[in-house]
Amino acid sequence: MPKQQKIKVAIVGLGHWGSNLVRAFQSDDRILQVVGVEINLERRKFISQKNPKLLIFSCLDECLKDNSIDAFVIATPTETHYALGLKCLEANKHLFVEKPLSDSSKSARHLVDLANKNKRVLMTGHIFLYNQAVRQMKQLIHQGKIGDVLHIKSIRSNLGPIRSDVNALWDLAAHDLSIFDCIFNKNPIKVSCHAFSPLGLQQQDIAIGTLEYSPTQTATFFVSWLDPVKIRQVTVIGDQKMLVFDDMKQDNPLTIYDKRVKLMSSKDNLNSIKGAKSPIEFHVGDTYSVPINKTEPLTEECRDFINCIFSRQNPQSDGKNGLRIVSQLEALVKSYSQNGASIKL
Numbered sequence: 557m558p559k560q561q562k563i564k565v566a567i568v569g570l571g572h573w574g575s576n577l578v579r580a581f582q583s584d585d586r587i588l589q590v591v592g593v594e595i596n597l598e599r600r601k602f603i604s605q606k607n608p609k610l611l612i613f614s615c616l617d618e619c620l621k622d623n624s625i626d627a628f629v630i631a632t633p634t635e636t637h638y639a640l641g642l643k644c645l646e647a648n649k650h651l652f653v654e655k656p657l658s659d660s661s662k663s664a665r666h667l668v669d670l671a672n673k674n675k676r677v678l679m680t681g682h683i684f685l686y687n688q689a690v691r692q693m694k695q696l697i698h699q700g701k702i703g704d705v706l707h708i709k710s711i712r713s714n715l716g717p718i719r720s721d722v723n724a725l726w727d728l729a730a731h732d733l734s735i736f737d738c739i740f741n742k743n744p745i746k747v748s749c750h751a752f753s754p755l756g757l758q759q760q761d762i763a764i765g766t767l768e769y770s771p772t773q774t775a776t777f778f779v780s781w782l783d784p785v786k787i788r789q790v791t792v793i794g795d796q797k798m799l800v801f802d803d804m805k806q807d808n809p810l811t812i813y814d815k816r817v818k819l820m821s822s823k824d825n826l827n828s829i830k831g832a833k834s835p836i837e838f839h840v841g842d843t844y845s846v847p848i849n850k851t852e853p854l855t856e857e858c859r860d861f862i863n864c865i866f867s868r869q870n871p872q873s874d875g876k877n878g879l880r881i882v883s884q885l886e887a888l889v890k891s892y893s894q895n896g897a898s899i900k901l
């Protein structure tokens with residue numbers, strides 16, 4: 557636990573997401589000061605106009621000279637996560653890295669090992685683990701409310717933002733993989749993926765992947781930053797009921813469908829053939845919304861990081877979590893590089 561009652565946090569990268577992180581950390585009363593680090597002069601000017609009290613350094617090395625800063629949050633492009641994160645851990649700081657933790661499993665593992673060795677908190681910004689709808693979904697599944705999970709389908713599309721350092725798989729599917737990971741609570745056995753570049757740019761705009769967790773438990777995702785419609789939807793197919801999490805719905809994002817397919821046993825089948833009944837029966841019952849606590853996932857995520865700095869426990873979205881997702885992303889890349897080959901993990 558830090559000697560002082562309150563801690564200082566530096567947000568590295570004050571772009572779209574870094575600005576949100578500044579706001580979230582500034583709103584926690586255990587934070588003494590939030591400072592920023594931003595290499596782009598225009599961006600520094602812009603942020604200073606909006607947030608005149610925010611002290612902004614022009615590079616991480618300058619900021620690291622201030623020994624009083626306890627923790628660093630990396631919200632820069634993915635390709636810079638490892639190099640910047642490494643400097644912070646080497647300076648013995650607690651570290652929160654935006655998703656994905658790094659751009660290779662080798663470098664992600666190095667960050668995990670170093671944080672362990674230095675006894676520092678390492679967190680990955682898998683924000684959906686702090687989303688109340690996802691938490692509620694997991695709880696309902698664990699309570700057996702939808703039966704055994706057979707399949708999860710995720711769609712994440714929008715027009716932009718288009719990144720130049722990573723493709724749509726690394727940028728968007730990192731979220732879906734972390735939701736699958738949270739629900740199945742285990743690594744997939746094998747994965748496959750196809751990725752496309754209709755814009756002809758270096759980075760693929762669309763990716764479609766499949767993950768097999770067991771012979772009866774699978775997941776699929778579709779991610780795209782080249783789509784006119786913004787969709788953020790996860791469907792969980794249980795053998796008793798089905799769940800849909802629609803993140804575009806402000807109110808009631810989580811719905812339970814009392815729907816299932818009943819497959820007749822072979823004995824039933826024989827009888828049903830005699831009686832000219834279908835061997836497949838559909839059950840269609842009620843559809844109802846699940847009440848969700850209205851807390852902002854980003855606030856919850858930052859709170860977990862601060863809690864863990866004080867308690868020295870592991871955040872829910874810890875470094876190992878980040879490493880698992882990076883390893884899966886790597887396997888998916890291997891698959892689309894081999895025309896969708898099945899890759900064992």
Ligand SMILES: NC(=O)c1ccc[n+]([C@@H]2O[C@H](COP(=O)([O-])OP(=O)(O)OC[C@H]3O[C@@H](n4cnc5c(N)ncnc54)[C@H](O)[C@@H]3O)[C@@H](O)[C@H]2O)c1
Nearest residue numbers: 569570571572573574593594595596631632634654655683
């Ligand atoms: N958790 C989420 O829901 C979520 C949402 C959006 C973005 N992100 C993640 O946040 C990160 C940033 O995304 P973004 O959309 O804010 O990108 P962005 O391009 O808007 O911002 C990145 C900023 O980092 C700055 N930067 C680059 N290198 C730097 C360095 N060495 N030192 C200091 N500043 C540097 C850039 O000048 C830019 O202002 C990415 O890893 C992205 O995956 C997470």
